[in-house]
Amino acid sequence: MSNFFKETDIDTSQAEAIVTETLKNCDDGELYLENHKSESIVLDDNKIKSSTYNSDQGYGFRAVTGEVVAYSHSNDISKESLRKSSENLKDTLKSKKGTYNHEIPKTNSKYYENINPIESKTFDSKIDLLNSVNNYLRSKGSIVNQVTANFLGEHKSIEIIRSDNQVLKDDRPLVRFNVSVVLEKDGKKETGVYGVGGRQSYDDYLKDGSWKDVCDEAFRIANVNLESKPAPAGEMKVVLGPGWPAILIHEAIGHGLEGDFNRKKTSAFHNLMGQQVASEGVTIVDDGTLHQRRGSLTIDDEGTPTENTVLIENGILKNYMQDRLNARLMGTKSTGSGRRESYKHVVLPRMRNTMMLSGKYSQDEMISSVDKGIFAVSFGGGQVDITSGKFVFNCTEAYEINNGKIGSSIKGATLIGDGPSILKEVSLVGNDMKLDPGIGTCGKAGQGVPVGVAQPSILINKMTVGGTKL
Amino acid sequence: MIKDQEFLKDIASFCIENSKKLGATDVGVKVIHSVSENVSFRNKKLDESNRADSFAVNLTTYIEKKKSSINSSDLSKSNLEKLIERCIDATKITPSDENNSLPDKDLMSKEIRDLNLYDETHYPNDKKIEFLKNVEETASTDEKIVNTEAGFTENKNNFILANSNGFLGGYKTSNFSSSCVAVSRINGAMERDYEFGSTRFLEDMMEPEEIGKIAADKAIKKLGPKKIKSEKIGVIFDKRISKGILSTLASAISASAIARGTSFLKDQINSEVFPNSINIIDDPKIEKGLGSQNFDSEGVETNSLKLVENGILKNYLIDTYYGKKLNLKSNGRSGGTTNLYFESGTLSFKDLLNSEKKFLYITETIGHGGNIITGDYSVGASGFMVEDGELTYPVSEITIAGNFKEMFKNITLANDLEMKYSTNAPTLLINQMTVAGK
Numbered sequence: 029m030s031n032f033f034k035e036t037d038i039d040t041s042q043a044e045a046i047v048t049e050t051l052k053n054c055d056d057g058e059l060y061l062e063n064h065k066s067e068s069i070v071l072d073d074n075k076i077k078s079s080t081y082n083s084d085q086g087y088g089f090r091a092v093t094g095e096v097v098a099y100s101h102s103n104d105i106s107k108e109s110l111r112k113s114s115e116n117l118k119d120t121l122k123s124k125k126g127t128y129n130h131e132i133p134k135t136n137s138k139y140y141e142n143i144n145p146i147e148s149k150t151f152d153s154k155i156d157l158l159n160s161v162n163n164y165l166r167s168k169g170s171i172v173n174q175v176t177a178n179f180l181g182e183h184k185s186i187e188i189i190r191s192d193n194q195v196l197k198d199d200r201p202l203v204r205f206n207v208s209v210v211l212e213k214d215g216k217k218e219t220g221v222y223g224v225g226g227r228q229s230y231d232d233y234l235k236d237g238s239w240k241d242v243c244d245e246a247f248r249i250a251n252v253n254l255e256s257k258p259a260p261a262g263e264m265k266v267v268l269g270p271g272w273p274a275i276l277i278h279e280a281i282g283h284g285l286e287g288d289f290n291r292k293k294t295s296a297f298h299n300l301m302g303q304q305v306a307s308e309g310v311t312i313v314d315d316g317t318l319h320q321r322r323g324s325l326t327i328d329d330e331g332t333p334t335e336n337t338v339l340i341e342n343g344i345l346k347n348y349m350q351d352r353l354n355a356r357l358m359g360t361k362s363t364g365s366g367r368r369e370s371y372k373h374v375v376l377p378r379m380r381n382t383m384m385l386s387g388k389y390s391q392d393e394m395i396s397s398v399d400k401g402i403f404a405v406s407f408g409g410g411q412v413d414i415t416s417g418k419f420v421f422n423c424t425e426a427y428e429i430n431n432g433k434i435g436s437s438i439k440g441a442t443l444i445g446d447g448p449s450i451l452k453e454v455s456l457v458g459n460d461m462k463l464d465p466g467i468g469t470c471g472k473a474g475q476g477v478p479v480g481v482a483q484p485s486i487l488i489n490k491m492t493v494g495g496t497k498l
Numbered sequence: 499m500i501k502d503q504e505f506l507k508d509i510a511s512f513c514i515e516n517s518k519k520l521g522a523t524d525v526g527v528k529v530i531h532s533v534s535e536n537v538s539f540r541n542k543k544l545d546e547s548n549r550a551d552s553f554a555v556n557l558t559t560y561i562e563k564k565k566s567s568i569n570s571s572d573l574s575k576s577n578l579e580k581l582i583e584r585c586i587d588a589t590k591i592t593p594s595d596e597n598n599s600l601p602d603k604d605l606m607s608k609e610i611r612d613l614n615l616y617d618e619t620h621y622p623n624d625k626k627i628e629f630l631k632n633v634e635e636t637a638s639t640d641e642k643i644v645n646t647e648a649g650f651t652e653n654k655n656n657f658i659l660a661n662s663n664g665f666l667g668g669y670k671t672s673n674f675s676s677s678c679v680a681v682s683r684i685n686g687a688m689e690r691d692y693e694f695g696s697t698r699f700l701e702d703m704m705e706p707e708e709i710g711k712i713a714a715d716k717a718i719k720k721l722g723p724k725k726i727k728s729e730k731i732g733v734i735f736d737k738r739i740s741k742g743i744l745s746t747l748a749s750a751i752s753a754s755a756i757a758r759g760t761s762f763l764k765d766q767i768n769s770e771v772f773p774n775s776i777n778i779i780d781d782p783k784i785e786k787g788l789g790s791q792n793f794d795s796e797g798v799e800t801n802s803l804k805l806v807e808n809g810i811l812k813n814y815l816i817d818t819y820y821g822k823k824l825n826l827k828s829n830g831r832s833g834g835t836t837n838l839y840f841e842s843g844t845l846s847f848k849d850l851l852n853s854e855k856k857f858l859y860i861t862e863t864i865g866h867g868g869n870i871i872t873g874d875y876s877v878g879a880s881g882f883m884v885e886d887g888e889l890t891y892p893v894s895e896i897t898i899a900g901n902f903k904e905m906f907k908n909i910t911l912a913n914d915l916e917m918k919y920s921t922n923a924p925t926l927l928i929n930q931m932t933v934a935g936k
Contacts, residue, residue, distance in 0.1 A: 035574070035576065072758070073757070073758050075593070075595045076592055076593050076595065077595075078565075078567065079565075079566045079567065079588055079592050080566070080567040080568065080569065081566075081567070081568045081569075081581070081584060081585065081588065082568070082569040082570070083568070083569070083570040083571075083572065083577070083581055084569075084570065084571045084572075085571060085572050086552075086571060095540070095543065095545060096543075096544050096545060096546070096547075097545065097546040097547075098546070098547045098548075099546065099547070099548040099549070100548070100549040100550075101548075101549075101550050101551070101552075102550075102551040102552070103551070103552060103553050103571040103572060103573075104551065104553075109551075113549070116547075116549050119623075120544075120547040120623070151588060151591055152591060155591070155592070155593065159593075173759060174758055174759060174760055210759075210760055210871060212759075216872075217759075217760070217871050217872060218871070218872065219760075219869075219871055259876070259899075261728045261897075261899065261932050261933075261934035262728040262934050262935070262936070263728075263935075263936055292540065292645060293644070293645065294645050294681050294688070294690070296688065299686075372550060372552070374546065374548065408866065409865070409866050410865065411864045411865050411866070411878070412864075413690065413864060414690075415681050415688045415689060415690035416687075416688065416689055416690065416723075416880075416894060418864070418878065418880070418894055418895050419864075419878075420864050420865035420867070420877070420878035420897070421865070422865055422866060422867050422876070439872075439874055440867070440869060440874060440876065441867075441876045441897075441899065442865050442867040442876040442877055442878055442897050442899070443897075444865075444878040444895055444896065444897050444934075445895070446895055492725075492895065492896065492897060492934050492935060492936075493897075493934060494867070494876040494877070494878070494896075494897025494898070494899050494934045495876065495899060495932070495934065496876075496899045496900060496901075496932040497932075498728055498729070498730065498932060
């Protein structure tokens with residue numbers, strides 16, 4: 029655990045005094061301290077392309093009154109720097125008065141161990157594994173044109189000092205292992221990407237040769253795409269596979285249910301609370317409490333313990349995801365969804381692990397019910413326009429469905445839909461819910477945070493597929 | 499406020515000396531200080547004020563052909579000593595790569611020209627607030643506008659780049675940017691649009707009223723969109739997004755994509771990639787330019803390059819490492835393009851709109867649907883139908899798709915180039931794209 033005030037000219041109690049004094053006329057706020065170590069080791073084009081170690085430390089001092097957020101951050105943890113930040117915050121909020129809100133629930137739960145994944149595997153063994161990945165994939169034949177593999181590991185310690193000496197701490201490990209392969213056949217090139225990760229050590233994901241499964245999956249996707257035909261263009265039925273395709277849920281529904289957009293009434297969902305927004309049988313939760321998952325947090329970045337928040341239950345909109353500020357302004361309580369990329373960023377309500385729960389149908393039933401459509405198995409990224417509700421995501425592995433049978437694979441295409449109406453088009457929910465492999469990063473207002481998604485197979489009655497074939 | 503050159507130089511020298519002492523044969527280091535102040539407003543009320551004071555050290559050490567890097571935000575010498583040791587330890591056990599090296603000495607930037615990239619004017623927060631009030635006042639005049647957000651950011655930056663071959667250079671830069679996002683509503687359905695300005699000098703900033711008005715007008719025009727039928731049609735890209743075509747070109751002709759064989763433009767040097775009327779330039783030495791620089795991220799001198807001349811691809815974007823792989827000298831593009839632009843076309847905007855009976859005019863795309871390896875392109879889009887030269891109705895929830903190789907060959911440029919971003923393109927038409935809708 030980091031001691032943030034070691035080797036500085038200030039100690040914890042002096043920092044606490046500055047926090048208490050600065051926030052006395054505010055509604056909320058805190059001093060957030062962060063120590064972040066990370067590494068990236070990349071193998072590319074048969075070589076170790078780069079090995080980088082990052083060490084970052086700093087604080088973000090926040091004062092909130094009414095709807096106004098004043099924020100000041102710096103790398104320099106010192107008396108002078110904190111005083112300057114304090115002046116800055118007081119200056120911004122000088123004409124505003126609030127009453128400090130102390131309430132932060134306590135938790136004894138922990139959803140991951142305090143390990144430092146960077147140190148728990150030797151540098152040599154990481155290099156060896158990357159070379160093994162390269163050799164293993166290239167041994168699959170001259171069809172293998174390019175191999176990239178990388179380790180991304182981090183350890184983040186945070187400390188939140190609130191008014192009146194309330195201190196909350198968390199230590200968060202996070203790893204990700206990625207493989208990307210480019211295959212070339214008859215002058216055609218295609219890529220396959222796969223990865224695994226979460227809040228454990230690298231070896232928990234890679235032991236017993238399971239790194240080969242990651243390679244095989246990347247190879248398989250690229251190989252499928254080598255045979256792909258142009259994708260169709262137009263509206264049709266879409267079957268989504270289980271697991272990672274749940275980024276549809278993340279984009280189409282998740283962002284629109286974040287508290288800030290609903291408080292500001294800029295979300296297409298802001299006036300739909302308690303109403304039917306999805307087919308019956310559709311239940312969606314956002315869960316921060318799954319053990320070792322990429323999107324899980326013991327406490328959020330305001331110190332609130334995370335929870336399993338029900339967003340949609342049997343088609344009815346039940347809850348938004350809230351941080352403290354938006355919860356207070358909307359007269360509800362934080363769902364432990366207040367997150368920030370780092371001490372350089374303000375807190376926003378964000379997703380953690382967003383999941384659609386299982387229904388009762390099999391994937392085969394869905395596919396055999398489709399005359400003409402597509403079956404989408406894997407995706408790249410997605411994006412949403414919160415206000416209009418329009419969202420997209422990009423297929424990286426998909427097939428045609430003709431007369432109830434899976435046909436040939438199709439080129440990557442963008443699928444577009446309308447968030448508030450798409451879930452009403454979900455006609456069958458599968459019995460095969462799966463979590464994603466632990467590689468997702470969500471971007472909002474320039475801040476990236478690790479998230480997870482999960483879903484069973486689903487059948488969507490109508491979506492626009494953005495291919496080139498009319 | 500912003501630290502001076504001497505302060506940054508001292509840290510850079512400390513890093514180089516200590517790395518050499520521990521056995522580094524070559525060292526490259528960058529030390530950066532930036533101070534940023536941001537104020538944002540929402541519905542005519544103060545929403546957020548944010549002050550950022552950030553340091554960064556990026557250090558790369560070499561032992562012969564072995565290489566490793568560290569980054570840190572903590573400039574204390576005790577921390578740097580620890581990290582340098584860690585960096586050297588990692589360097590020792592990283593496999594060597596014959597292409598790892600500092601840039602050739604004769605390519606390094608020799609003199610630093612004042613490109614007018616730093617405005618020392620400080621725009622105090624109460625001035626920013628006044629500015630934003632004006633932005634939002636104008637943006638919210640029409641009752642169809644139901645939400646406005648506006649922000650003003652002032653950024654001051656200073657850096658030193660140095661290496662163990664004796665290169666040492668750096669300079670201050672500044673940036674002022676302001677934006678407005680407006681949300682419009684009719685019959686319960688909402689649309690959002692924006693406008694923003696970004697300049698090196700405060701005096702060049704757009705008027706607040708102009709920013710607010712453009713954002714609001716655009717948001718109102720988008721109300722009541724229709725989804726159109728799937729068809730092949732000519733697609734006109736608004737200036738805000740036409741520059742994306744140049745960003746794609748830049749990724750596809752980066753030496754890394756070429757050397758790795760992962761670009762749809764591999765082996766296309768000296769071939770016709772665009773129609774012969776098209777010239778594409780990357781010029782780092784534009785006064786006050788948002789992408790201007792004296793040297794690239796390795797210290798290599800950068801000069802203006804014609805990337806595409808009369809439709810023919812003439813240059814890749816080359817850094818030291820991938821240059822060595824390709825047997826080419828760095829042309830100062832480590833870190834990418836600088837001020838990249840299409841030379842303006844000949845048709846006026848109006849003539850372009852009238853060049854066929856019917857077009858789709860796209861003002862926004864969403865999603866990351868470009869594939870640099872295959873050239874395949876498919877993204878979500880919204881915009882307007884154009885019939886007989888007039889924008890007739892808004893369109894949304896559609897996709898546009900094609901392949902960059904063919905799209906590049908079917909580009910027609912308008913003559914309305916403006917230098918508003920670091921990458922700039924005039925309005926452009928691409929014939930025969932597939933639109934997927936109903």
